[in-house]
Amino acid sequence: MTIPMVDLKAQYQGLKQELDREVAAVLASGHFVLGPNVQALEQEAAAYCGVKHAITCASGTDALHLALRACGIGAGDEVITTPFTFIATAEAISYTGAKPVFVDIDPHTFNIDPGEVARAVTARTRAVLPVHLYGQPADLAPIAETCRRQGLRLVEDSAQSFGADYGGRKSGAFGDIGCFSFYPSKNLGAYGDGGMVVTDDDAMAQSVRILRDHGRTATYRHALVGYNSRLDEIQAAILRVKLKRIDEYNRLRRRNAHLYTERLLNTRVTPPAEDGKGMHVYHQYTIRSERRDAIQKALGAAHIASAVYYPVPLHQQEAYLRDAQGVKLPRAEAAAAQVLSLPMYPELTENQIEQICRTVLAA
Numbered sequence: 001m002t003i004p005m006v007d008l009k010a011q012y013q014g015l016k017q018e019l020d021r022e023v024a025a026v027l028a029s030g031h032f033v034l035g036p037n038v039q040a041l042e043q044e045a046a047a048y049c050g051v052k053h054a055i056t057c058a059s060g061t062d063a064l065h066l067a068l069r070a071c072g073i074g075a076g077d078e079v080i081t082t083p084f085t086f087i088a089t090a091e092a093i094s095y096t097g098a099k100p101v102f103v104d105i106d107p108h109t110f111n112i113d114p115g116e117v118a119r120a121v122t123a124r125t126r127a128v129l130p131v132h133l134y135g136q137p138a139d140l141a142p143i144a145e146t147c148r149r150q151g152l153r154l155v156e157d158s159a160q161s162f163g164a165d166y167g168g169r170k171s172g173a174f175g176d177i178g179c180f181s182f183y184p185s186k187n188l189g190a191y192g193d194g195g196m197v198v199t200d201d202d203a204m205a206q207s208v209r210i211l212r213d214h215g216r217t218a219t220y221r222h223a224l225v226g227y228n229s230r231l232d233e234i235q236a237a238i239l240r241v242k243l244k245r246i247d248e249y250n251r252l253r254r255r256n257a258h259l260y261t262e263r264l265l266n267t268r269v270t271p272p273a274e275d276g277k278g279m280h281v282y283h284q285y286t287i288r289s290e291r292r293d294a295i296q297k298a299l300g301a302a303h304i305a306s307a308v309y310y311p312v313p314l315h316q317q318e319a320y321l322r323d324a325q326g327v328k329l330p331r332a333e334a335a336a337a338q339v340l341s342l343p344m345y346p347e348l349t350e351n352q353i354e355q356i357c358r359t360v361l362a363a
């Protein structure tokens with residue numbers, strides 16, 4: 001592809017000297033799992049997110065699973081979530097033994113619809129799990145109000161939205177507990193898998209800390225059956241280098257998004273909408289069109305990458321047909337048929353954006 005979806009090689013070139021030095025220092029230290037870099041990253045990330053505790057783990061999927069476990073969610077419980085997300089959001093619910101209850105989305109932001117959340121609460125509901133899709137926070141205030149009234153936990157899936165904010169709070173810091181992915185292509189990405197949970201709640205933080213490391217409370221003392229979900233020192237060292245630049249990376253993503261939108265506004269395609277309730281950090285720049293497949297074909301012919309996130313909503317995935325029997329969510333289904341994400345990364349140039357838009361509009 002002449003223009004890829006993300007260009008991790010370009011980002012590496014910009015940071016090469018510092019990254020190589022930090023990785024070499026870890027190799028020389030002989031300390032590879034849950035060491036000083038992990039500890040420092042957790043302090044730096046907690047300060048950045050404005051929370052008391054940040055606990056790293058092995059992936060974003062694990063972050064969600066550990067957070068739900070720390071909320072005490074298990075068999076017989078229901079967790080309300082969006083069908084328009086990566087499957088990991090729902091898998092984490094299923095791992096606990098609880099049932100994901102999918103409700104429809106807002107057709108403008110593609111995020112979970114707070115009115116649908118309120119209507120879906122039953123006697124079994126224990127938590128709500130909104131996803132900040134494409135980097136824009138879901139409308140959390142009315143969801144938090146439902147949670148407060150019904151005694152539910154609010155767990156944020158912030159995998160795609162590191163550094164975004166909602167109502168003056170950083171993504172992940174608004175609800176009871178927030179979950180991040182450091183998968184390489186994420187806004188804050190490692191060079192392998194990684195994840196993190198953030199919370200102000202001391203007991204939940206302690207629970208995640210124990211669960212991620214075999215239920216360990218002291219050397220060879222295990223209070224409960226936990227997991228091996230630890231972050232390694234090489235990933236932590238890399239993430240510390242990138243965390244210092246996250247605001248600049250997100251600023252460039254927003255600049256690129258606004259260049260796209262200037263060019264695509266009032267055309268045959270619908271550019272993404274910012275809801276004005278916080279800051280969108282454009283993990284993806286996602287347009288909407290009934291002619292999506294033709295546009296994607298034209299981009300491919302011009303050697304420009306594009307991707308559909310996500311072509312099949314979770315309530316229609318084979319894995320969830322039993323949990324979501326008879327469920328119809330027309331707004332999520334329509335979005336799945338019409339969305340198209342265009343190349344988005346900080347190093348994307350104005351000329352490349354112009355070339356992409358010209359190809360989109362000529363399709």
Ligand SMILES: Cc1ncc(COP(=O)(O)O)c(C=O)c1O
Pocket residue numbers: 059060061062085086088089131157159160180181182183193194195
């Ligand atoms: C919305 C969402 N939730 C969860 C995950 C899972 O993260 P990971 O791949 O780090 O397990 C991802 C990313 O892949 C995601 O996009």
